[in-house]
Amino acid sequence: MAFDASAYLDQAAGLMGIEVDDAYRPGVIENLDRLAAVARLVAEFPLPDDVEGAPVFTA
């Protein structure tokens, strides 16, 4: 299913208690689309179950 950034913005902003001014909507939608595309690269990468994100990261 295609990601509908405009519909997502309405729902998620309501959930998070953010009122997004109409003037900002196009910019936020553009950034949500970009973020979704970038996140897809990460999400599609198969990780073994035992790979943990460290609660405290140590280099």
Place this chain on the structure above:
Amino acid sequence: MTNATATAIAAGVRRGDVTARRVTEQSLRRIADVNPAINAVVDSLAARALARADRLDAAIRAGQDVGPLAGVPFAVKNLIDVAGVPTLAGSLINRDRPPAARDGALVRRLEAAGAILVGTLAMGEYAYDFSGRNAHYGACRNPHDPSRMAGGSSSGSGAAVAAGMVPLALGSDTNGSIRVPSALCGCFGLKPTYGRLTRAGSFMFVASLDHLGPLARSAADLALAYDAMQGHDPDDPACADRPVAPVSGLLARGADGLRIAVADGYFARGADDDALGAVARVAAALGATARIEIPEAARARAAAFVITASEGGNLHLPRLRARAGDFDPETRDRLLAGALAPAAWYVQAQRFRRWYQDRVCALFRDVDIILAPSTPCVAPQVDQQTMVIDGQTVPVRASLGIFTQPISFIGLPVVNVPLKSAGGMPVGVQLIAAPWAEDRALRVAAELEARGICAAPIAEIAHA
């Protein structure tokens, strides 16, 4: 002394050849002369700096050892607290915060070593920037060509050092914000290992990825400042409890015995001839013929992007709810999008970080230093929105960090070394080392500097 290195200034002040007051006055004068054209300094702290210089001179006359950075003027990105000054972090909104009660930890450590804080420095709003543009306070300009950007987000740090206002500045680096302005302005810059230097007393951005570090005009100056700033600090939960590991005494070893390779694949594409040529020149000088592939670097950049948007969006959520209109538009829309990102993206990005760290750290069994471009090109024009790299039109702001982001993502220490491009503008190369091996990157930087491959000359700036 405005063109002297921190090392030379400290030696002169300690010997009594020059007073700290004289050096401080010269730094303040240079700021007054050239800052109107560059817009690197936010607050010039003349009264504080001169009072401190006088105390230091009195201590020297009394025969006291005032420290290895005696009389060295420095300035800090204005996300680091300075007592009595609001920590703006490049924003309008933070003007409503009370002035900082005390100096940030690294300011205290540098001053304990004899350095003198002379100013706070410009930055992109809340450090979410690679350009040095700022809708509230105007763009910080590149001292080597003020029609071009300084790079960000530590724009004022790179520009103030390159302009000769101060020999030493502090910046922060989440995705490249020390290395990008160092490269575009032509400075040496050190992003230490994640957790090496305390961030206490700073208005940070992305706790998982934030680092502080120095910018200067020589590798020895980076080392001198870095040595003075090391050490555990319980006030920063990410600061590692490791012994101080001084590097200044190691620089003379140069690249001797170090295995050096050039990053291939992702790091050999998407850059122009200036950037790749600089890497080739450094590799040739070091006799580095091996090439090495950093696996999944594009995905690492993507994961850093997701973590940055999510943590940044969360940090600023109260301000996005109450005062969205007061953000820089270039920052606001990205933070709003980040504040709405689903948790699954963020958690997966953090888990990928662990996987990637394991793979990249394994490379350091066979190599000590990896060379990569710092930016894909020299500094673009201040207002430039897109550029053509490798035949593709790409957005300037996001693309400037494509080579830095996959490295800071797992906290590796990096030194940016400055070279001159064919057209005369600075260009940078990253010297990337294994975690906690800052000494190796700094040794290679010192050798490249000693052999004249890299240099950070002060820009000549026309001023009224």
